Amino acid sequence: MIELRVQYLAQLRTARGVADESCHLPEGATLAQLLTQLAGTHGAEVAKHLYAAAGVVQPSLMIAVNGTAISVRQSSQTLLRSGDVVTLMPPIAGG
Amino acid sequence: MTYPALTPAEQSRYEWQMWVRDFGETGQRRLKAASVLISRIGGVGGTVAMHLATAGVGRLVLAHAGDLRLNDLNRQLLMSTADVGSPRIESAARRLRELNPQVVVETVNENLDVSNVGRYVSQVDLVVSAAPLFVERLAMNRAAVRQRKPLVDCAMYDLEGRLITVRPGRTPCLDCLYPESPPLWKREFPVFGAVASTVASIAAMEVIKLLAGFGKPLENQLLSYDLREMSFQTIAIARRPDCPTCGQLSA
Numbered sequence: 001m002i003e004l005r006v007q008y009l010a011q012l013r014t015a016r017g018v019a020d021e022s023c024h025l026p027e028g029a030t031l032a033q034l035l036t037q038l039a040g041t042h043g044a045e046v047a048k049h050l051y052a053a054a055g056v057v058q059p060s061l062m063i064a065v066n067g068t069a070i071s072v073r074q075s076s077q078t079l080l081r082s083g084d085v086v087t088l089m090p091p092i093a094g095g
Numbered sequence: 096m097t098y099p100a101l102t103p104a105e106q107s108r109y110e111w112q113m114w115v116r117d118f119g120e121t122g123q124r125r126l127k128a129a130s131v132l133i134s135r136i137g138g139v140g141g142t143v144a145m146h147l148a149t150a151g152v153g154r155l156v157l158a159h160a161g162d163l164r165l166n167d168l169n170r171q172l173l174m175s176t177a178d179v180g181s182p183r184i185e186s187a188a189r190r191l192r193e194l195n196p197q198v199v200v201e202t203v204n205e206n207l208d209v210s211n212v213g214r215y216v217s218q219v220d221l222v223v224s225a226a227p228l229f230v231e232r233l234a235m236n237r238a239a240v241r242q243r244k245p246l247v248d249c250a251m252y253d254l255e256g257r258l259i260t261v262r263p264g265r266t267p268c269l270d271c272l273y274p275e276s277p278p279l280w281k282r283e284f285p286v287f288g289a290v291a292s293t294v295a296s297i298a299a300m301e302v303i304k305l306l307a308g309f310g311k312p313l314e315n316q317l318l319s320y321d322l323r324e325m326s327f328q329t330i331a332i333a334r335r336p337d338c339p340t341c342g343q344l345s346a
C-alpha cells in the first residue's frame with residue numbers, strides 16, 4: 001500500500017467538506033485509480049467534479065502532483081508514490 | 096520609446112511609491128503612458144481598477160453591463176448604497192475620477208463577448224480578466240493572445256483566490272489550462288469582499304510590475320490560496336503544444 005495526501009480546492013473542498021485528507025492505494029496505482037477511488041467513495045457531489053461521464057475525467061479539472069500540473073489526459077499513465085501530494089482544483093471564475 | 100514627463104502634482108501624488116526600488120520615476124512614467132482594460136467591475140475587477148487608478152495608470156477602460164444591486168455591496172469598494180439601481184459602471188468611474196483625476200477612465204456599458212472583445216483589447220496595453228463567467232474570460236484570453244498582449248486572470252470562490260498571468264508565446268494561456276469551457280461553474284458563488292480584494296490587490300501589483308517592467312511576474316505558475324486554511328501555494332503549469340489559441344506562437 002502507498003499513502004498519499006489529497007488536497008481539495010474550491011467546489012471540491014465544499015463538496016468533500018475538508019481541505020485535505022490522506023488516502024491509501026495499492027502499490028503501483030495511477031492518478032486515474034485515485035480519481036476512481038475518490039469518486040466511488042465520496043458521493044455524487046464529489047464525483048461530478050472529477051468525472052464528466054463514466055470513465056471520462058472532467059477535461060477542465062486541474063490536477064497537480066507535488067505542485068506540478070498534470071494533464072488530465074495523462075492521468076492513467078501517472079504513477080503515484082507514497083508521500084505524494086495530489087491537488088484537485090476545479091476551475092473558478094468568481095469576479 | 097520615450098515616456099511622458101510627470102507634472103509637479105503627479106510628482107507629489109506618487110512620491111511614496113516612487114521610493115520603491117526598481118520602480119522610481121521611470122516606472123511611474125511608464126504607468127502614465129499605459130492603458131488597461133478591466134472586465135468586469137465586480138468585487139475583484141472594481142478593486143483592481145481602484146488600485147490601478149490610485150497608482151497612476153494613464154488610461155483605464157472598464158467594461159460591465161447593468162445596474163448595481165444591493166447584494167453587490169458586500170464586495171464593492173467603489174460604489175455606494177445610494178447607487179443601487181444605477182449603472183454600476185458610472186458609479187465606479189465617478190469614484191475612480193474622485194480618487195485620481197489624473198487618470199482617464201473610459202466606460203463600456205456592456206459585457207465582453209466574441210463580437211466586441213477584439214476591439215476593446217486593441218485599445219489597451221494589457222487586459223485584466225475578472226468576469227464571473229468562463230465564456231467571457233476565454234474570449235478575453237483569445238483576443239489578448241491574438242494581439243500578443245499580456246492578460247492577468249484573477250478569480251475567487253468562497254475563501255480562495257487564484258491568479259494566472261498570460262504572456263502570449265511565453266506562458267500557458269487560459270485555453271491551455273481549460274481545454275473546454277468549464278461546465279460546472281455557476282454564475283453565483285460564495286464571496287466575502289475581503290477575499291475578492293486580496294486577489295484583486297495581488298493582480299493589481301502584477302499589472303503594475305508588467306507595465307513598469309520591474310520585479311518578476313508569475314510566469315508558468317498559478318498562484319492559489321485558501322484563506323480558510325491560511326495556505327498559499329504555486330502550481331507549475333505548462334503550455335499545451337496542441338492549444339488552439341497559443342500552440343503555434345513562439346516567444
Ligand SMILES: [Zn+2]
Pocket residue numbers: 267268269270271272334335338339340341342
Ligand atoms: Zn494556450
